[in-house]
Amino acid sequence: xDFGLTDDQATIRAAVADLAAKFDDQYWMECDRDxxxxxxxxxxxxxxxxxxxxxxxxxGGHGFGITEASILIEEVAKSGGGMNAAxxxxxxxxxxxxxxxxxxxxxxxxTLPGVVDGSTHVCFGVTEPGxxxxxxxITTFAEREGDHYRVNGRKVWISKAMESNKILLLTRTEKxxxxxxxxxxxxxxxxxxxxDRIDVRPIPKMGRNAVSSNExxxxxxxxxxxxxxxxEGKGFTYILDGMNPExxxxxxxxxxxxxxSLDRATRYGNERHVFGRPIGMNQGLQFPLxxxxxxxxAAELVLRKATWLYDKxxxxxREANTAKYLCADAGFEAADRALQTHGGMGxxxxxxxxxxxxxARLLKIAPLSQEMVLNYLGSHVLGLPRSY
Amino acid sequence: xxxxxxxxxxxxRTVLADWLGDVCPRxxxxxxxxAGDHATFAHRLHTDGWFGVGAPEDLGGEGGGLVELALAAxxxxxxxxxxSSWLASMVALPAVAAVPDAAKALFGDGAVVALATPAGTIPxxxxxxxxxxxxxxxxxxxxxxxxxxxxxxxPVRGEKGLELHLVDAGRPGVRVQPRxxxxxxxxxxxxxxxxVPSTLIQADAAEVLARCAHRGAVLVAADAxxxxxxxxxxxxxxxxxxxxxxxxxxxxxxxxxxxxxMLVKVESSRSIAYLAAAVVDAxxxxxxxxxxxxxxxxxxxxxxxxDSALTLHGAIGYTWEHDLQFFYKRALLDAELLxxxxxxxxxxxxxxxxxxxxxxxxxxxxxxxxxxxxPS
Ligand SMILES: Cc1cc2nc3c(=O)[nH]c(=O)nc-3n(C[C@H](O)[C@H](O)[C@H](O)COP(=O)(O)OP(=O)(O)OC[C@H]3O[C@@H](n4cnc5c(N)ncnc54)[C@H](O)[C@@H]3O)c2cc1C
Numbered sequence: 001x002d003f004g005l006t007d008d009q010a011t012i013r014a015a016v017a018d019l020a021a022k023f024d025d026q027y028w029m030e031c032d033r034d035x036x037x038x039x040x041x042x043x044x045x046x047x048x049x050x051x052x053x054x055x056x057x058x059x060g061g062h063g064f065g066i067t068e069a070s071i072l073i074e075e076v077a078k079s080g081g082g083m084n085a086a087x088x089x090x091x092x093x094x095x096x097x098x099x100x101x102x103x104x105x106x107x108x109x110x111t112l113p114g115v116v117d118g119s120t121h122v123c124f125g126v127t128e129p130g131x132x133x134x135x136x137x138i139t140t141f142a143e144r145e146g147d148h149y150r151v152n153g154r155k156v157w158i159s160k161a162m163e164s165n166k167i168l169l170l171t172r173t174e175k176x177x178x179x180x181x182x183x184x185x186x187x188x189x190x191x192x193x194x195x196d197r198i199d200v201r202p203i204p205k206m207g208r209n210a211v212s213s214n215e216x217x218x219x220x221x222x223x224x225x226x227x228x229x230x231x232e233g234k235g236f237t238y239i240l241d242g243m244n245p246e247x248x249x250x251x252x253x254x255x256x257x258x259x260x261s262l263d264r265a266t267r268y269g270n271e272r273h274v275f276g277r278p279i280g281m282n283q284g285l286q287f288p289l290x291x292x293x294x295x296x297x298a299a300e301l302v303l304r305k306a307t308w309l310y311d312k313x314x315x316x317x318r319e320a321n322t323a324k325y326l327c328a329d330a331g332f333e334a335a336d337r338a339l340q341t342h343g344g345m346g347x348x349x350x351x352x353x354x355x356x357x358x359x360a361r362l363l364k365i366a367p368l369s370q371e372m373v374l375n376y377l378g379s380h381v382l383g384l385p386r387s388y
Numbered sequence: 389x390x391x392x393x394x395x396x397x398x399x400x401r402t403v404l405a406d407w408l409g410d411v412c413p414r415x416x417x418x419x420x421x422x423a424g425d426h427a428t429f430a431h432r433l434h435t436d437g438w439f440g441v442g443a444p445e446d447l448g449g450e451g452g453g454l455v456e457l458a459l460a461a462x463x464x465x466x467x468x469x470x471x472s473s474w475l476a477s478m479v480a481l482p483a484v485a486a487v488p489d490a491a492k493a494l495f496g497d498g499a500v501v502a503l504a505t506p507a508g509t510i511p512x513x514x515x516x517x518x519x520x521x522x523x524x525x526x527x528x529x530x531x532x533x534x535x536x537x538x539x540x541x542x543p544v545r546g547e548k549g550l551e552l553h554l555v556d557a558g559r560p561g562v563r564v565q566p567r568x569x570x571x572x573x574x575x576x577x578x579x580x581x582x583x584v585p586s587t588l589i590q591a592d593a594a595e596v597l598a599r600c601a602h603r604g605a606v607l608v609a610a611d612a613x614x615x616x617x618x619x620x621x622x623x624x625x626x627x628x629x630x631x632x633x634x635x636x637x638x639x640x641x642x643x644x645x646x647x648x649x650m651l652v653k654v655e656s657s658r659s660i661a662y663l664a665a666a667v668v669d670a671x672x673x674x675x676x677x678x679x680x681x682x683x684x685x686x687x688x689x690x691x692x693x694x695d696s697a698l699t700l701h702g703a704i705g706y707t708w709e710h711d712l713q714f715f716y717k718r719a720l721l722d723a724e725l726l727x728x729x730x731x732x733x734x735x736x737x738x739x740x741x742x743x744x745x746x747x748x749x750x751x752x753x754x755x756x757x758x759x760x761x762x763p764s
Contacts, residue, residue, distance in 0.1 A: 283641035 003304075008064075009071055012053075016072050019044055020079030025352050028081050031210035032355055035202075037163045038210050041081065042088050046118025051092045056100065059112035065311035066245045069093050070252035070303065077256025080352065083359035084210035086253040087159055091122050094245055095168065098238040099190050102230035110226075111166065111190055123164040123193070125155045125216060126239065133372050135170075136182040136236065140218060142171040142189070144232075149173075149189070149223045155216040157366070161200045162212040167193045169223075170235050179233075188235035189227050197221040207358025244320035245310060246367060251303045251320075251327035254363040258296045258331035261356045265289055265338035268351070272343075285341055292334040299326035318381045325373040328363040335360035391663070393455075400452075401459045404438065408467045411436075414711050417468060421572040421714070426470035426536065433474060434498040442478065447485055448495030454603060454669035458610040458661055465614025465722070468714035472574045475607055476502040476533035479511070479726070482599040483541040483552050486591040490539055490554060499538035503600055504555075507532040507576045510727035510735070511604060512597040515543040515550060523561065523583040524553060532725070534577035535566040542586065543597060550593040553586035560584075571717035574725075602668045602675050604726040605683035606661065612690040612722035613657045615715045619697035620650045622712060627700055637700075646696045653689040660685055677739055684732040690719035 005013065023041050031038045045051055054069050055061025072093065076085045092115055099108060114120030131137035140153025151171055161167065167190075174185030193200075199217040230238055266289060269280025279285055306319035338353040339346035346353050364370050379386045393401070411432050420428060433439050442457035443449025457478050464471040477484070477494055480503040484490050493499035505511040507530045517526030524544060534540070540555045557564065561584040566577040589596075624647055627638030637643050664682035668675045694716045698705045705712040723729060738744075 284645055287642055 005071070009068060012064075012068050013071050013075055015048075016050065016075040017079065019048060019050075020076050020081060020085065023079065023081060023085070025080050028084055028210070029349060029352065029355065032084055032207075033209070033349070035209045035212070037160075037212075038081070038084060038088050041085060042118060045076075045089055049116075051089060051118050052116030053093055055096065055112055055116050059100075059108055060116040061112070065307070066094065066248055067304070067307040067311050069245075070248050070307050073249050074252040074256040074259075077253045078259045079256075080260050082257050082260070082356055083208040083253060083362060086256070087208060087211040090249060090253070091124055091160065091168075092116075092118070094242070094249055095122060095124055097242040097245065098168070098188060099229055101241060102188075102234075102238045103190065104226070104230075106226060107190060107229065115166075120166055121160060121164040122166045122168055122190070123158050123160045125158045125161070125167050125169040127157045128154055129156050133369060135239075136176060136186070138170060138172060138186070139176075140169075140171045141175075142173050142187055142223065144173070145222075147225045149187075149225070149228070151189075151218055151221040151223055153218050155218065157203065157213050158200075158216050159213045160211050161193065161214040161216060162202055164193050166190060167198075168229075170239060173232050183236045185233050186235040187232050188229040188238050189223050190229055191221075191223045191227040194221060206361070207355065208362060244306075244316050247320040247324040248303060248306050248310065248316075250363060250367060251299070251306070251323040254324075254327040254331035254360065255296060255300055255303060256331075257356050257360045257363075258292065258299075258327070258334035261331070261335040261338035261353060261360070262289060262292055262296065264351070264353055264356075265334075265341040268338075268342050268345075279341070288337045289341065292330065292337055295326070295330035296334060299323065299330040302326055318377065321373045321376045324368065325370055325377075328360075328370060332357075332360040332364055391666070393459075393662075397452075397455060397459060400441065400456060401463065404460060404463050405466075407436065407438070408463055408469060412467045412469045414714075417470075417573070417714065418711075420470060424572070426472065426573075426575060429470045430473045430498065430500075430536070433471075439474065439498060440495045443481060443495065444485075447481075447488075447491040454606060454665045455662065457603075458606055458665040461607040461610035462614040462617070462661070465611035465718060466618045468573045468615065468618070468718050470573045470575075471611075472533040472576075473500040473502075473536045475574075475604075475611070476500060476537065478607060479503055479532075479600050479604040480541045481603070482596045483554075483589055483591065486589050486596075487554055487587065493538070500533060500536055501539045501541060502531055502533045502537035504528045504531050504534070504540040504542040504579055505597075506530050507726065508724050508728070510731055511601040512543075512594070515545045517542050517544050517581060519544050519546050519551070519553070519586075521583065523585045524555060524581045525583055527578065527580040529578045530567060530576040531579050532574070532576055534564055534579050535575050540579065541589070542581070543593065544586075550597075552589040552591065552593045552596060554589055555581065555584055555586045569721065571721035573714060573718060574721060598676070599668075599671075601726070602679035605679040605732065606665045606668050608722050608725045609657070609664065609682040609686040610661045612687050612719055613654065613661050615718040615722065616650065616654050616657065616690055616693045619693055619712065619715045619719070620647070620654055622715075623647055623650065623697045623700045626704075630702070643700060646700055650693045650696050653693050657686040657689055676735060680732040680735040680739075683727060684729040684736065687723045687725075687732075688729040691723050694719040 052061030053064050053072055057063045073086050096115055115122060126135060128138045142149040142151045169189045171187050172185055173187040176182050179185040197219055198221055201215045202212040203215060205213060269285055270278050272279045302319060303323040306316050306323045309316040309319055335357040339357050342351050342353055345351050378384045440450040442452045445451045477500050480501045484494060484501050490501060494501055503511055516528055517524050524542060537557050539557060542553045542555050544551045544553050561582040563580040564577045569576060627643050628636055630637050660682045664678040667678040697712060698716060701712055704710055
């Protein structure tokens with residue numbers, strides 16, 4: 001067993017930390033406050049070639065694994081950029097996975113280089129008002145018409161749609177009640193986010209406000225057949241392929257947020273004096289922080305194991321889900337405790353921990369709720385009857 | 389809102405606490421438990437006139453109601469007194485009330501009556517005893533105080549539905565098999581009946597059982613409260629004396645906070661317990677909700693407080709010589725006695741406008757109806 005990072009991984013960690021450090025608290029606070037996409041940050045990562053970390057070299061990327069990608073995104077979150085920074089690049093660094101694995105050569109050559117150099121912003125359109133965790137219930141429909149599909153429907157929560165020029169869009173090409181298995185009949189596209197046909201409306205939300213999440217009203221969007229990813233009707237399985245690495249990335253983001261929260265709490269615990277001594281001298285403050293350290297460290301180990309398994313091509317569902325669950329929990333708890341440690345100041349935007357708190361809360365809900373992780377572990381890993 | 393004990397109730401509590409201090413000090417208790425002797429305490433309770441407090445005078449009691457009984461239960465818990473026979477009788481009282489002779493024997497001679505339902509469940513579940521031919525047959529496991537009972541109130545699946553019967557424990561065909569509990573301050577036994585003659589109790593069986601269940605919930609909750617009080621007192625005293633790193637361990641903030649958490653549990657439990665006692669005593673429609681809340685909340689808090697007490701005592705609390713074990717085990721048994729917090733939470737859940745779970749609905753619904761919580 002070897003718990004160390006490889007040289008490459010250590011270099012990636014240091015280099016990303018360096019780059020991310022160029023963007024200070026003030027920057028992220030303002031992006032969040034003004035609901036402004038962090039373009040400067042995005043551009044720096046793009047020009048450094050980081051967005052293509054997992055993209056195969058033939059399409060302009062570096063061909064690294066999910067381990068390296070998770071280290072990158074963890075550092076980005078940990079820099080204080082939090083989920084605003086992570087979400088700005090999240091999809092770019094691994095979201096193209098279904099396309100890389102199942103898309104036609106032509107589609108890949110046409111789209112991936114732009115994703116890697118940052119000129120193409122992509123968003124991921126799965127969730128619908130009537131279909132949250134129960135993805136097979138989507139109803140956005142793509143009707144074949146010659147060499148096009150005519151698409152109508154509604155999506156919700158689509159992050160970064162405001163800023164994106166492309167969308168990875170999951171649709172139905174057969175209705176749920178017309179297919180043998182409810183997971184059949186779904187088709188995935190990577191296509192232009194045509195604003196004449198798609199009305200994009202941002203949803204006011206609790207946090208992570210530098211990156212929008214939007215409602216999409218899709219009205220007779222015409223998608224050329226070439227933009228279809230893989231075969232018609234197989235879209236759901238393509239998405240499933242990317243679920244485990246996605247969970248790992250989200251876990252890494254939660255972990256990074258937890259780390260920065262704990263750092264800030266520790267700093268404040270040492271600096272702030274009340275009743276004539278540093279507040280960190282109180283066990284009531286010190287123990288929760290020490291407890292968070294232990295929980296973050298434990299969660300990190302599961303995450304590392306998950307990415308290690310995935311990169312070796314081994315099954316990683318149990319570890320990916322566990323990592324997401326433990327990191328989201330430990331990350332949020334650390335953020336909550338950081339807030340508490342800061343007392344009233346924690347509630348002000350000035351100390352940034354309020355921002356981390358709002359962002360960390362998200363990871364217990366999306367992209368997959370903690371409850372669904374337990375459903376997975378309970379039924380798929382333990383072998384208990386499916387409860388839903 | 390203001391609710392407090394009447395001067396009489398407050399006096400009762402003080403005098404009973406003093407009496408327990410004399411009659412049931414720790415050394416004496418330890419001797420009784422080592423010898424398996426619950427009878428001495430039961431006898432003193434009766435002869436010193438405490439047994440009838442909380443029971444109506446027309447039944448031979450001293451008057452008062454469930455609030456008085458809860459006060460007594462709290463004090464018994466606080467002293468880990470071997471009080472099963474008292475508790476069983478007070479739970480069964482709504483059934484006994486319909487049989488004047490049994491009531492007279494109970495308060496006059498201390499002839500204990502036990503409700504023949506499994507001690508780990510809410511009274512009122514499915515009856516396992518049948519009326520067949522000449523008498524009752526069937527078995528009921530782990531009945532509280534069955535080893536010392538003179539009579540049993542037995543739920544019976546009769547031809548016309550649920551019935552309650554009174555059975556003399558001394559009759560041929562009654563077999564009582566005591567069982568050992570980890571908490572040695574209470575006792576249970578399995579009952580087997582084989583064609584035993586009985587007296588039908590003329591009362592609405594389901595309604596009486598529901599009242600028994602509610603009383604039991606309140607009294608066990610009050611007992612758990614008393615156990616928590618004892619553990620809190622012992623813990624505060626210990627952490628004030630025990631020195632490490634040159635200071636009393638009670639000066640460490642984490643220790644203080646753990647003790648403070650125990651205090652919060654004690655105080656909130658007290659508020660819940662006495663409100664529930666008053667509501668159940670008044671026979672209000674929503675008695676089930678208060679009884680369930682008390683049992684579920686207080687009896688869930690008990691083991692947590694016990695665990696804190698043990699942690700704060702360090703290794704000494706883990707020894708047989710230390711008295712903490714009595715209360716630790718008491719709190720753990722109270723959690724399960726007459727229905728676990730989970731079971732009583734189900735009762736509460738059935739009262740909320742929730743969608744019933746797929747497999748639970750019929751069973752949970754039946755249990756809820758049995759103890760008078762039908763949401764419909
Ligand atoms: C800020 C943000 C950004 C997002 N970005 C995107 C995006 O870019 N693209 C995209 O497609 N989607 C996105 N989403 C959507 C996200 O993936 C969903 O919100 C998530 O999958 C949960 O779905 P839901 O909100 O519909 O919850 P629901 O499915 O309605 O669930 C509601 C609650 O019920 C619980 N629940 C549901 N089913 C069960 C069950 N079987 N057992 C136990 N509990 C259950 C859930 O755990 C949850 O607590 C985003 C959401 C947010 C908040």
